[in-house]
Amino acid sequence: MNQLVNNNPTTDQGAIQAAFPGEYKNFAPIGRGSYAKVYRAETENGELVAIKVIDLKNMQKEIIPYMQNEMKLLSESDNKNVIKLFKSNQTNEKLILVLEYCQIDVEFMVKRYFKGKLSDDLVITILRQLANGLSYLHRNKIIHRDLKLENFAVQLTQEDQDALQNRNDLTVFDKATYKLIDLGLAKKLGDLQAQTSTWAGTELNMAPEILNEQKYSFQADMYSLGVCLYYMLVGKYPYFDPTNRTPLQDLIKKENVDLNHIANLQLRSLIQKMLKFDPKQRLTFQELYQHEFFKYREGDLANPIDLELNQNQGIYSQRLDESVLEQNPIKRQSExxxxxxxxxxxxxxxxxxxxxxxxxxxxxxxxxxEKNQEFQTPEVKNMFPTSKFDPQKKQNDQIMQLYHIRNQYIAILKLAEYLEQIIPLVKNSKLDFLTMAQKFNMYIEYLRMVSKQLYLKLQQRFIFFQQSLGPYDRFQLLQKQVKQEDQPKLEKVYVREGDSSGMISWFKKSVFKQIQCEPHDSANFNQQYQQNNIELYKELLKMLQDSFYKYTDDSDPKIKRIKCLIYLSMINTARSRVLFQVELQNTDYKAEELLLTKARDEPDILSEKVTAILAQYNLQYI
CATH class of the missing domain: 1.20.5 (Single alpha-helices involved in coiled-coils or other helix-helix interfaces)
Structure with a gap:
C-alpha cells in the first residue's frame, strides 16, 4: 500500500519521486502551511534534507511572485549562514524545493528552551553568524528586508540533536549553525549606490525609513538586526505600545528604548547604535565588523566562521558607506x-x-x-488556586469590548470606501460587466448600514460603561475618537431593516435575492454578515483573476491601481470577517491601516498581506 502511495504522482511523495527518481527516502512530515507541506527526507548517502512541496493548483496567484523571487535568490546562494536550495522542480500542480535541513528556528528556540530570553554569549554567537550571512547577501547587492527570529533557522548535528532531546543539553546551541531563511521579500539592487522605496517586511521589525515610505538601502537590515538582538536579550520588542495609543513611528523616533535589561555594556551600546532613527547616524556594517565581537584572533581556528568574518570586512568599503549614508567620508570617519x-x-x-x-x-x-522572571515559567505552588476578583482586569476587558466593536465597523467602512473607488476605475475597462456597478453599490449600501448599527451598539455600550470606566483616559480617548472621526461618516446613514432586495432581486445567486439588514442584537445579524462577506470576497477574487488573464502588461498604472484596490478590499473583507468570528480582537488598527496605506501602490506587498490573514485565521472562501 505504501509503495502505491509513493508512486502515485498526485501525492506529495509520489510527486517527489517522479521529479527525483530514487534520490530520496524515509519521508516524514515536519510542517505545513496554507499551500505547502514540508517533509524531512534522507538522500542515498543518509544525509537529511527538507523538501517543501507547494500546491500550485490551489494557490492564489498573488503568492507566486514571492516564490519565484525566493527560488532565484536561494539557487544563487553559497554561504554557510544562508539556507541552501539544492534542487527544484515545477509541474502544473506542484512546486518542489529541496532545501538544507534545519531542526527549528530561533523564535521557537527562545520560547521553548530558554523561557523567553537568551544569554549574552549565545546572542553574540548568533550575531556573528547572522552578520556573516548578511555580508554575503550584501556582497551580492541583496537586502533581506524581513529579518526576524522566525527567519533565523537553527541547524544541529545529529549528535547535538540527540544530546538536546535525551539530556536537554542547551550547550548544543553554542555550537549550532544559524542560517538566514525566507528570502521572499529580499530585493537585489542594481549596484551599491542603488536604493529602493518598496514597503516590505514585518512592521515591528521594520526600519523607520521603510515605515515612513522613504528611500532606503542596506542600513534597513541593520535596524531590523538590532530589533532581533534586543528581543533575544530582553524577551520583547524595543518599541511597542499595547494600548494602541502611540503610533509605532512616534515611539521609534523618540529613541527612548529601555536598555537597562541588557547587562552586557558592549551589547547595550551596540544595540543603541543599531536602533538609531536616522540611518545616517545608525551603526554601519563596516563599523559592526570593527567591533570587538568580530575581531579575528590569529591562530585560533576553533570556529571556522572567524576566517569568513575576517574576509567579509572587505565588502563594506568606504564606497558602500558613502552610498548608504550620503556623507562626507572624512567627516564620517571623524564621527x-x-x-x-x-x-x-x-x-x-x-x-x-x-x-x-x-x-x-x-x-x-x-x-x-524577581522582576526579571516575567518571561520565565512560574513555579506552580497551588494546583487549585482561589480565584480573586481583579477590578483592573475587568476594566481592561470592558475597554477591549468597546475597541472590538469599533474595529469591526472601521474595517467595514474602509471596505465600503475601497469598493466605491473601484467602480469608476473598472467601468469601461476589460474587467467591467453588466451588473458590476449595481452589485458593488448594493454592497456599499449594505456595509454602511451594518457599520451604522455597530456604531449605535457602541454608543449604547458607552452609556452602560460610563459609571465604571468614565474616569479612565482610554475610555475618554475612545469616546473622543468616535465622536470626531466616526460620527461624521455615519450620522447620515439610514438603516433599512428587513427586505431590501429591490433592483437586485433578479440576481442568480440566492444570497442576493433577499439581503436584509437585521438589528445588531438579532440572532441572524452575524450569520448574515458572514454569508455576504464570503460572496463579496468571491466577487473580488474573480475580478482579480480576470485582471491577470485580461491584462498581461502590469506596467499600466490604471490596472496596477485597480489591483491594489482589489487587494485592499480583500484584506478588509477578511479582516472584518475575523472580527465577527473572534471575540475581543483589540488589534493595533492604526498600525495596520498605516501599513496598508504605505503599500497602497504595491500589489505584491498587499497580496502577501491577504495571504497572511487567510493563513493566520485559517479563513476559507470556497
Missing part, C-alpha cells in the same frame, strides 16, 4: 572615531569607579531578579 572614543571612555569610567559595584548590586538585587 566614527569620536563615537568609539566616547563609548570606550564611558565603559572605562563605569568599570573603574564605584558605579560598577552599584551596577552589580542593582543587577543582583533580589527584587530586580
Amino acid at each position: 566614527i572615531f569620536q563615537q568609539e572614543n566616547e563609548s570606550k571612555s564611558q565603559i572605562q569610567q563605569v568599570m573603574n569607579t564605584e558605579q560598577q559595584q552599584q551596577f552589580n548590586d542593582f543587577i543582583n538585587n533580589p527584587k530586580i531578579q
Whole structure:
C-alpha cells in the first residue's frame, strides 16, 4: 500500500519521486502551511534534507511572485549562514524545493528552551553568524528586508540533536549553525549606490525609513538586526505600545528604548547604535565588523566562521558607506572615531569607579531578579488556586469590548470606501460587466448600514460603561475618537431593516435575492454578515483573476491601481470577517491601516498581506 502511495504522482511523495527518481527516502512530515507541506527526507548517502512541496493548483496567484523571487535568490546562494536550495522542480500542480535541513528556528528556540530570553554569549554567537550571512547577501547587492527570529533557522548535528532531546543539553546551541531563511521579500539592487522605496517586511521589525515610505538601502537590515538582538536579550520588542495609543513611528523616533535589561555594556551600546532613527547616524556594517565581537584572533581556528568574518570586512568599503549614508567620508570617519572614543571612555569610567559595584548590586538585587522572571515559567505552588476578583482586569476587558466593536465597523467602512473607488476605475475597462456597478453599490449600501448599527451598539455600550470606566483616559480617548472621526461618516446613514432586495432581486445567486439588514442584537445579524462577506470576497477574487488573464502588461498604472484596490478590499473583507468570528480582537488598527496605506501602490506587498490573514485565521472562501 505504501509503495502505491509513493508512486502515485498526485501525492506529495509520489510527486517527489517522479521529479527525483530514487534520490530520496524515509519521508516524514515536519510542517505545513496554507499551500505547502514540508517533509524531512534522507538522500542515498543518509544525509537529511527538507523538501517543501507547494500546491500550485490551489494557490492564489498573488503568492507566486514571492516564490519565484525566493527560488532565484536561494539557487544563487553559497554561504554557510544562508539556507541552501539544492534542487527544484515545477509541474502544473506542484512546486518542489529541496532545501538544507534545519531542526527549528530561533523564535521557537527562545520560547521553548530558554523561557523567553537568551544569554549574552549565545546572542553574540548568533550575531556573528547572522552578520556573516548578511555580508554575503550584501556582497551580492541583496537586502533581506524581513529579518526576524522566525527567519533565523537553527541547524544541529545529529549528535547535538540527540544530546538536546535525551539530556536537554542547551550547550548544543553554542555550537549550532544559524542560517538566514525566507528570502521572499529580499530585493537585489542594481549596484551599491542603488536604493529602493518598496514597503516590505514585518512592521515591528521594520526600519523607520521603510515605515515612513522613504528611500532606503542596506542600513534597513541593520535596524531590523538590532530589533532581533534586543528581543533575544530582553524577551520583547524595543518599541511597542499595547494600548494602541502611540503610533509605532512616534515611539521609534523618540529613541527612548529601555536598555537597562541588557547587562552586557558592549551589547547595550551596540544595540543603541543599531536602533538609531536616522540611518545616517545608525551603526554601519563596516563599523559592526570593527567591533570587538568580530575581531579575528590569529591562530585560533576553533570556529571556522572567524576566517569568513575576517574576509567579509572587505565588502563594506568606504564606497558602500558613502552610498548608504550620503556623507562626507572624512567627516564620517571623524564621527566614527569620536563615537568609539566616547563609548570606550564611558565603559572605562563605569568599570573603574564605584558605579560598577552599584551596577552589580542593582543587577543582583533580589527584587530586580524577581522582576526579571516575567518571561520565565512560574513555579506552580497551588494546583487549585482561589480565584480573586481583579477590578483592573475587568476594566481592561470592558475597554477591549468597546475597541472590538469599533474595529469591526472601521474595517467595514474602509471596505465600503475601497469598493466605491473601484467602480469608476473598472467601468469601461476589460474587467467591467453588466451588473458590476449595481452589485458593488448594493454592497456599499449594505456595509454602511451594518457599520451604522455597530456604531449605535457602541454608543449604547458607552452609556452602560460610563459609571465604571468614565474616569479612565482610554475610555475618554475612545469616546473622543468616535465622536470626531466616526460620527461624521455615519450620522447620515439610514438603516433599512428587513427586505431590501429591490433592483437586485433578479440576481442568480440566492444570497442576493433577499439581503436584509437585521438589528445588531438579532440572532441572524452575524450569520448574515458572514454569508455576504464570503460572496463579496468571491466577487473580488474573480475580478482579480480576470485582471491577470485580461491584462498581461502590469506596467499600466490604471490596472496596477485597480489591483491594489482589489487587494485592499480583500484584506478588509477578511479582516472584518475575523472580527465577527473572534471575540475581543483589540488589534493595533492604526498600525495596520498605516501599513496598508504605505503599500497602497504595491500589489505584491498587499497580496502577501491577504495571504497572511487567510493563513493566520485559517479563513476559507470556497
